[in-house]
Amino acid sequence: MSDPLEALRLPIPSLDPDPAFTTRLRARLERALALPPGVVMTETSAKTRPATAYRHADVGYAWLSVPDLDRALAFYETVLSWTVTAGSDSQGRQVTGRSPHLGLHGGxxxxxxxxxxxxxxxxxxxxRVRAVGGRAGEPSRAPYGLMxxxxxxxxxxxxxxQPPGGVGSEPPATGGHGDLVYTTFEVVDSARARAFxxxxxxxxxxxxxxxxxWQVEGVMAGLQGGHPRATTLPMWRVDDLGAALEQVRAAGGDAxxxxxxxxxLEALCADDQGTRFYLGQL
Known part of the structure; x- marks a missing residue:
């Protein structure tokens, strides 16, 4: 079995985004009008994130699936200063005050x-999902809209x-330390992914x-085909990349x-369970 962290010893390839796209990397998602599943509105998150409607096709919520929830909580609290509240089940947590809204789920x-x-x-x-070969459940109504x-x-x-107040029209505002600023989709077949x-x-x-x-135009995301299985890698924004890399290593990860x-500046990392991610000082 190959070393899952072998990629960290290789040069990081650049997807070479165009200047307009890289400028928009500095403007990342703020507080949404519509909260995703399981989000608990806290006093802290309400004060630190002004309400903003996400545009059509923006990532309004993201959740990180991990094998061991407790280990992930300790790791990301150390590296990204995340704090959490209860989620919709015992394996779920909601990350407070981050942009876009984030969750962690174990198991x-x-x-x-x-x-x-x-x-x-x-x-x-x-x-559209069903027409192009995907599967989609029926929409359910919740306080944050239809999902x-x-x-x-x-x-x-x-x-x-679908947010209850409709989607927005303006790019989201600047994000902060611990926010999701870019997403890399590793896929098996890029032509199928692009078509879908x-x-x-x-x-x-x-x-x-x-x-x-491939770069996704107007969205903070890139896609690359040819991988043995699909994996989505986040880039977390940090204030000081050097300090964050030391924290990754101190918490048992690889940087x-x-x-x-x-x-x-960016660096490819893996947490103490082998989950890969990027850190970016933007």
């Missing part, structure tokens, strides 16, 4: 990020939600700087060397 076979996308019309979006659990045509779990998310969310893609790498990009 997974391996670590990966899952995303919930804001849509203008959830019924129409569900029909549906989905799976794409390659088996990746995601969700859709293009049809469902209206995403458009431009070639990136690595083999079978690569910082790499200079047009938008700032």
């Amino acid at each position: 997974a076979a391996r670590g990966t990020l899952h995303c919930s996308y804001a849509v203008e019309d959830i019924e129409a979006a569900i029909e 549906a659990d989905c799976t794409d045509d390659q088996g990746t779990v995601f969700a859709l939600y 998310y293009g049809a469902v969310l209206g995403w458009r893609f431009t070639p990136g700087g690595v083999e079978d790498g 690569g060397e910082p790499q200079a990009r047009s938008y700032g």
